[in-house]
Amino acid sequence: MSGVETYLDEHFGAALEDLKAFCRIPSVSTDPAHADGITKAAAFVAERLARAGFTNVEQLATGGHPAVFGEIITDPKLPTFLVYGHYDVQPPDPFDKWKTPPFEPDERDGRLYARGVSDDKGPLLIPILVAEAYVRAEGRLPVNLKVLIEGEEESGSPHFEGTLQTYRDRLGCDLVISADGAMWRPDRPSMTVASRGLVAFEVTVTGASKDLHSGRHGGSAPNPISALSKLIASLHGEDGRVAIEGYLDGTSPPDARIIAAIEAADFDANAYYREIGSPKPDPIETGRELLIRQWLEPTLEFNGISGGYQGKGTKTVIPTTASVKITCRLIVGQKPDHVVDVVTRHLEARLPAGFALDVHRHGPGSEAFFIDPDLPALKVAEEVLGELLGQPPLRVAMGATIPIGASFRKHLGTEAFFFSFSTSDEDYHAPNEFFRLANFRLGLTAWAKLLRRLAEAM
Amino acid sequence: MSGVETYLDEHFGAALEDLKAFCRIPSVSTDPAHADGITKAAAFVAERLARAGFTNVEQLATGGHPAVFGEIITDPKLPTFLVYGHYDVQPPDPFDKWKTPPFEPDERDGRLYARGVSDDKGPLLIPILVAEAYVRAEGRLPVNLKVLIEGEEESGSPHFEGTLQTYRDRLGCDLVISADGAMWRPDRPSMTVASRGLVAFEVTVTGASKDLHSGRHGGSAPNPISALSKLIASLHGEDGRVAIEGYLDGTSPPDARIIAAIEAADFDANAYYREIGSPKPDPIETGRELLIRQWLEPTLEFNGISGGYQGKGTKTVIPTTASVKITCRLIVGQKPDHVVDVVTRHLEARLPAGFALDVHRHGPGSEAFFIDPDLPALKVAEEVLGELLGQPPLRVAMGATIPIGASFRKHLGTEAFFFSFSTSDEDYHAPNEFFRLANFRLGLTAWAKLLRRLAEAM
Structure with a gap:
């Protein structure tokens, strides 16, 4: 293991405590009753960035809930990456369906249960912890890293475009990496290349x-x-x-490459309906048809x-x-x-x-988004995942929306791709949201590898 | 004025205070959160009956909220009437639409505003006050009077039939007079002869x-x-x-006599839609068609x-x-x-x-109800109203439901008719329910007259 990886491994317990503390804050952005949770969560992120070694840490005024910024500029000649995430969470109701309270993180069966743990508190904490590990274990990050964590993603990001416009100079970068997003399935690594x-x-x-x-x-x-x-x-x-x-x-008609990926996926519609607990509706016959509806319609x-x-x-x-x-x-x-x-x-x-x-x-x-399929960073990320997981990731679309892709392209002129260790079955908009602790660990290793490889490749 | 009428006139202020005290009790039957209000309202009725001179006052167990019974048996040879009413009220929500709080009775513009004041606390209090006035002013009631006040009318009276069955001996009477119900319009006296x-x-x-x-x-x-x-x-x-x-x-096709009454009413559909504050829907053209839909469909x-x-x-x-x-x-x-x-x-x-x-x-x-059009008591009641108001009342149907008519016929074998001084525009299932104080006064006079006339006629 490299110094960074050893550091991450030795400090995993502390990382988990950080995540639990973060999840105890009820940062529901859509409901004014939770204004205090928003304030506390923004402060938590700012404090954690500063502690990890980020400089120029600041809560950016957006006209709504603040976005949190911080940066580590190792060397202006190195490539600069901007990490995106969001500290706000979905409303927790219906309360009575939660096995343990939504804002009291509970560890069981290798999972951490809490509102927001998978979307997006766990995934966004990973790159911050990795940056800290580089600084502590190796004395420096191999790249320049900026971080932008917004507080209104679950409310449709009403001030996000304005924020990018206002702070475009400060946010300037070569590429955006989103810590929000989700692996498509727990049993198969994937890279999201399009979203609705x-x-x-x-x-x-x-x-x-x-x-x-x-x-x-x-x-x-x-x-x-x-x-x-x-x-x-x-x-x-x-x-x-x-x-x-x-x-x-x-x-326009759907992209033939995505249809090809769908056909390669050999998706089981009956298993899907078993998983969500409903009989199969009449109009959907096959897994292929189901995925076309989810991804491309x-x-x-x-x-x-x-x-x-x-x-x-x-x-x-x-x-x-x-x-x-x-x-x-x-x-x-x-x-x-x-x-x-x-x-x-x-x-x-x-x-x-x-x-x-x-x-x-x-x-x-926000409009739908798709990534340039020839983006070099996308290939680097696929290699990293392939090496760690033993099989190359599937390129998938997603039914859900990550509006930031289109926004970054529009306002900063940079491409963005998704590198998240959340999995789409983690009930992140339902009761009993959870995050797999194995993926929390995997994410730390993967981000450490990714940043080093990107530094080499770009 | 007779002794009773003088007594009622002199004690009108105290009657109004009784009504206000009754309306302060939040007796919402459909919501378990208001169980305490139900208990208090039943106790209020029982206490008020006892104070008015009723005997054998008792809260009858029904399997749900209690019904309150009381009687004044002047002479077994006189005819016996059973008065029906209900002490429970509709839920008050939406709260924010009330100009004054629903359970803080407010007197303004000759009206008393409170949840339940028109349906049915004001109208049911009238015969109790009239009985008291007879006892106090003339030493005796001209008839035998029994009173049955239930507590689940606004929840669909789920235990009412069982209550009639269980207590049928105690409730035995020659005729039921319902203090629940409503005058059709404020500008025209009416007698309800059918309900859905x-x-x-x-x-x-x-x-x-x-x-x-x-x-x-x-x-x-x-x-x-x-x-x-x-x-x-x-x-x-x-x-x-x-x-x-x-x-x-x-x-079966609608009763021709009711259609004739509808045609006599010359109802103004446009005025109706102005009153409820909505444009006229397409399918309804005329006042005749509107009343047919309200009363007979x-x-x-x-x-x-x-x-x-x-x-x-x-x-x-x-x-x-x-x-x-x-x-x-x-x-x-x-x-x-x-x-x-x-x-x-x-x-x-x-x-x-x-x-x-x-x-x-x-x-x-409950099934729909209609009154025998040749019932002698119905004619007596029409005469009383005609004398007091200067014009004979219209015989009308009603869209709303008073299930008790059919229930009394079934379990006690007696007819029932409606003698209520509530008016159908008093927002009794909406915010800002009110009861016209002039009708509270008129009701007292009319019930006093009615009981005397029924004693003479039967």
Whole structure:
């Protein structure tokens, strides 16, 4: 083992304690009730960077939650890499489904359970610990490293583009490496080369101006739950695909290389439905079809619906409003603004008399992303993973969104790739999120190797 | 003025204080969090009955919230009337829409504002105060009076039939007079001669066994909000009517006398939609058509819908379940059990693969009710109202449900009619419920007159 690797191995216990301390902070960005957790998590990152040997550590004002910056400039002649991650986490509800409390990290069966441990606190801590190990064990990092950890990724990163624009000089680099992202499967190393975009909004339908008794008024008063149901039922066809005029404007047929990767993956659809605990829906026949839908087709998913009486038992009311939270995953060529426009037009055209419609956007959204397949750093990363895991990684797309790829290209003019040790089955947007401790260890070794190899290659 | 009327007039201030004290008790029957309010309200009624001179006052065990009984037996040879009312109230939410807190009665503009003041605390207090006035001012009531005040009306009266069965001997009477119910319009006296039945249930659709990330799984995992929307969108046709096979089984064409009353009413549909604060829906053209839908057609209304993320902002989740609370208003001939069966069959037949369906019933429900149009007591009541108000009351149906009519007929073998001084515009299932103080006063006078006339007529 090299000095760095020995250091990392000897300090693994302390690294794990760092991760647990980080996970105890409830940094939920989407809910103002957790403002204090955001403040504490940003301070934690800044303090940890400083302790690891980073300089110019600062909480950058963004207009929203702060982003945390730090850098180690070993030698201006060496290549400079910018590491991206996010310290904010998903809301933990439903609370009652957690086996142990979401913000009390619990180690069991070789896993650490906590909200945010896999997305993205564990993965983002790895490069910081590796940089520290280089400084302590070898006296210097083989590259220049900058770190940018934002606090609004789980809220759609509404201020991220502005942040890149404002601080573009300070963030200048040769390449961005994202510690966010996820290995596709626990049993097969993978490199993510494309991800879907995202746009989020909420649709509210209003009927009468006050709640009405459903006995006296039933049959004559407009029921917004009824209107909303009919409206949103019209958004998908029988095959489960989005059925909105203009939704695919700007898109092209899928990349043949990704289709080839899907065919190579030989994905088992039945195993997938067993894993998520549901019978197989009718329109999806094969693993190939399933992956095409997840990776290469846009979606419109309902994330929450609400209206009228929410308590126990029954209440004979016709409510004034009903609303649904929607996120659309976008493929290459779809513009978030245009997608919201065509959805709004679709709903407006079908809104029955007696109702008002409101479409409220959550953040600017982000376009889909794909990496230049010939990027040299991508090949270096694939070699590192291949050597550590004994087989070359699969190039995969992902259904989820990592908007930063497109943003870095736009504002800094640099490419970005994903090097994360989270795995996509780690329930990171569900109760009982976990991070495999073996992957935490593997990630430390891999990042150490990656930085050395990149220094040699570039 | 007779002695009773003078007494009522002189003690109106104290009556109003009684009503306010009653309204301060948060007796929400549908929510277990308010169990204490139920206990206090039942005790309040029992205490007030005893103080008014009622004997054998008792809280009857029902298997749910207690019903309160009391009686004044003036002379076994006189006719005996049983007064019905309910001390429980609707849930007060949404709290933020109340101008003054729901359980802090506020007097303004000749109205008393509080949850439950119109439905049914004010109207049920009237006959108790009138009985007290007879006892105090004239030494005796001109009739025998029994009182039965239940505590589960706003939860669908799940134990009411059992209560009538258990206590049928004690409840024996010549006629039931309900203090629950409502005048149809503030500007026109009316007698309710029919009401729709009710059955309540909740439909839950389940997809995967855990919450899923809507990016990774979007497009392949079953979304229960989507399935539920499509299912419930299929329950109504384009004209807003229920479109379920077998829904009208057992029904007959509407009673021509009620249609005639509707035509006499000359109801203004545009004024109705102005009042509830919504544009007119397309399928309803005229006031006649509107009243036919409210009074003579069954409904299926959505009272609440819920699923997935309910907080602020956005959460990229595909939830495991989505559910909707439903109440159906029934017309004469529709059986609650059959209605739930045909709705369940309709939904099951349309449930897509990938989902599970659960239909959870809230209580037994109740059939529609209509009063024998030739009931002599009905004519007496109409005369009393006509004399006090200067014009004969209109005979009307009501869209809402007063299940007790059918229940009393079934278990005690007695007819029931409605003599309530609540008015249907008093927002009794909405924020800012109120009771007109002029009608509280009028109700006292009218009940005093009614009891004397019934004693003479029967």
